[in-house]
Amino acid sequence: MDFNLPESALAVQEGVRAIAGKYDQAYWDRCDTEKRWPEEVWQELVEGGWHSLAIPEEYGGAGQGLLELSVALESLAAGGAGGAASFMYLLTPAFGGLTIMRHGTEEQKREFLPKIVSGEIETCFAITEPDAGSNAINITTQARRDGDHFLVGGQKIWISGVERADFLVLVARTIPAAEAKPRTAGFTVFLVDIKDAIAQGTLSYQPIPKLGTNTVASSMVFLDDVRVPAERVLGHVDQGFAVMWDILNPERILAAASGVGFGELVLQVACDYARDRAPFGKPIGANQAVAFPLAKIKAQVELARLMTYKAAWLWDRGRPCGSEANIAKLTAADAAWQAADRAFQTHGGMAYSLEYPVARMFRDARIAKNIPVAEELVLAHIAQHELGLPKSY
Incomplete structure (x- = not known):
């Protein structure tokens, strides 16, 4: 049993702390007051590859793991970012990077992971609904097949980062809860092109006024037959519970x-x-x-x-x-x-x-x-x- 962090994690700790140390509490106060994303810090994380630590090297990442990603987030928070650090590592590094790495097809990995590494693509995650809350089994957002696409309709709430993200990792039901046997069947996870859906008039969002964590907005998201290509399913249709x-x-x-x-x-x-x-x-x-x-x-x-x-x-x-x-x-x-x-x-x-x-x-x-x-x-x-x-x- 060895309680020493591996050299890879120690290097992450040092590198991320060095970035965090450049920004004082007045900076984080301004970001919170102005309700703006800490863009300067985010760009430094992207340029140094500190956000893509867990993405395999063949796609441009560091080929490390969740331990190193956790150490990076801890170091950013401890170095001055505090609560603002959380979403900087959840939205794209985890919801996008880890999920596509673990459950994406080879084509999806080659399409998305290098762009996550370069900072071209950002993601967010949508599971929570107004009437389901923590009971994910009861979500009612539906996705129905339409040829080579799915049409997704429903509402999500407390979706953080949708205002800046390119893709939404979205959990929907492809089998209604009343028909699913067992109840955990019938979930499917999709990659939804946010900007395209907004342009088509099928996706909109409304920020929710919040007490804190104001460096990222959290929104109600409305989906009105959002068209998602079948090749944008993560994992398998109807078998998304394990992915979730x-x-x-x-x-x-x-x-x-x-x-x-x-x-x-x-x-x-x-x-x-x-x-x-x-x-x-x-x-x-x-x-x-x-x-x-x-x-x-x-x-x-x-x-x-x-x-x-x-x-x-x-x-x-x-x-x-x-x-x-x-x-x-x-x-x-x-x-x-x-x-x-x-x-x-x-x-x-x-x-x-x-x-x-x-x-x-x-x-x-x-x-x-x-x-x-x-x-x-x-x-x-x-x-x-x-x-x-x-x-x-």
Whole structure:
């Protein structure tokens, strides 16, 4: 058993940290206030190949794995990006790159992967629906065959990054839920050309006003008989449930990596303030009431890091990792939230001032307890599959 990161991951850690170090908290505050994508950082990641680490070398990538991708995301978050880092590694590197790499045909890989590597193509993911929420089995977006195409109709909600993406990795039903036997049958995953569908008037979207994570928009997406060529199916028709889960597990692992890095960053901000603030003649960090909660959160972050690396290691080896991915996401999200909450308390009244980044961090950290899966559903999964308790939903 070796707990040292491989040389490849250490190089990633160093390279991404160097990029993150060029951008201070004022930069991330501006991106959040202006509700704009951190384009400068994204371009540096693309130019250095830090976004395409897990894409095989034959398509222009680095030929590494989800572990290195997780370390990159963690490093970007810890280096200053915080919650804004998450979608920079989920939208295109994971939803597009990993999914096409694992489930695309050879033709799809040669068409899309080199363009993802070069930055020509960006992607996003659409599964959640207004009336289904976390219950993906109940999605109603339908795709029906029409010759060499499928016609896709329905609504998706909380689709992040659609405003800048070229392709939408979309989950739809090709067999209605009432007719599917078993219930997990009849799902199909499509690559939808967003700009073409908008030009045809069959796809539109409406951004949703949000509390935080404003460096990327999240939208309601409307699909009105969007025409998708049959060769744009990822995996097999009616057999997309396995593809869907192979998207969701890496999503949770990367979300966990984001939580670990975010927690580390927020702890640094809180500790810097606790060392400098001395209203009674000595730093407030000398008081155990301030120091001990921060120390406890440090322990939580380190434990979450271990489980995140384990889950990524398992995924890279093709081994089952559902429970590990869920546990990593659960613990990392809670560690990031506890860190943000404690940083807020450590700053006292100054936490309310927008001159400090803690208000933004507080807003951004909270959502991780709800997405990409609510912690209650994670706990239900652990109770059933790890403890053998009766199914609760």
